[in-house]
Amino acid sequence: MKFRARVLVSLKEGVLDTQGKAVLVSLKNLGFDVVDEVRIGKSIEIVLSADSMAEAEQKVESMCEALLVNPLIETGRTSLEAIG
Amino acid sequence: MKFRARVLVSLKEGVLDTQGKAVLVSLKNLGFDVVDEVRIGKSIEIVLSADSMAEAEQKVESMCEALLVNPLIETGRTSLEAIG
Numbered sequence: 215m216k217f218r219a220r221v222l223v224s225l226k227e228g229v230l231d232t233q234g235k236a237v238l239v240s241l242k243n244l245g246f247d248v249v250d251e252v253r254i255g256k257s258i259e260i261v262l263s264a265d266s267m268a269e270a271e272q273k274v275e276s277m278c279e280a281l282l283v284n285p286l287i288e289t290g291r292t293s294l295e296a297i298g
Numbered sequence: 299m300k301f302r303a304r305v306l307v308s309l310k311e312g313v314l315d316t317q318g319k320a321v322l323v324s325l326k327n328l329g330f331d332v333v334d335e336v337r338i339g340k341s342i343e344i345v346l347s348a349d350s351m352a353e354a355e356q357k358v359e360s361m362c363e364a365l366l367v368n369p370l371i372e373t374g375r376t377s378l379e380a381i382g
Contacts, residue, residue, distance in 0.1 A: 216334070222341055237342070237365070244364050248357060250300070251345040257306055258321070261335040273332060280328050281321070 216298055217262055217270040221282055222291045224255035229287045258282055261297070270294055300382055301346055301354040305366055306375045308339035313371045342366055345381070354378055 225231050231253050238252040260277070264270035274292050283290035309315050315337050322336040344361070348354035358376050367374035 224341070224343075234342075240365055241361060244361075246346075246357065246361055246364075248346045248348060249344060249361075250347065251343075253343045255341040255343070257308070257339040257341045259308075259335075259337045259339070260333060262330075263332045263334065273330065277325060277328075277330055277333075280330075281324055 215264060215266070215270075215296060217264055217267070217294055218297045219260045219262065219270065219274045219292055219294045221258040221260065221274065221278060222255060222293075223258060223283055223288050224291075225253065226287055226289055267294065267296065299348060299350070299354075299380060301348055301351070301378055302381050303344045303346065303354065303358045303376055303378045305342040305344065305358065305362060306339060307342065307367055307372050308375075309337065310371055310373055351378065351380065 233254045234252040237254065238249060241249045241252065260274065262270060262273060264273055271294055274294065278290045317338045318336040321338065322333060325333045325336065344358065346354060346357060348357055355378055358378065362374045
């Protein structure tokens with residue numbers, strides 16, 4: 215079976231998000247005074263094969279630990295759907 | 299009222315995702331042979347003030363056009379929630 219996982223990788227609260235700050239300043243310069251805060255993360259979409267939803271979930275969890283998420287400064291949130 | 303918008307910016311189908319390809323190769327090198335495809339996008343979280351949900355939606359739409367999304371190669375998908 216094929217699955218599509220989406221891993222949303224965000225900087226932890228309190229970690230300086232320089233990219234978000236830059237976008238905030240740019241938005242204000244463009245006249246968007248209503249914006250209070252901007253934070254930018256990564257969205258990683260993975261298509262993988264697995265025998266079951268549980269196995270797919272476990273595989274994606276291992277990928278997060280091995281490569282995708284730096285646990286010192288980031289958190290990862292995963293959602294998963296079967297695509298046939 | 300305050301709103302939190304999440305804009306998911308993805309490369310259009312057919313646009314080469316070099317970052318995704320690099321992660322795919324790395325995952326395979328780490329032994330994750332089950333992975334078929336990786337695509338990487340940006341998740342932009344914006345806290346803003348607006349009088350109504352409709353106004354907030356329209357503001358975020360304008361921000362996407364002005365700065366956040368490059369319509370030549372990217373698509374943006376927005377979700378919005380009131381946070382008080």
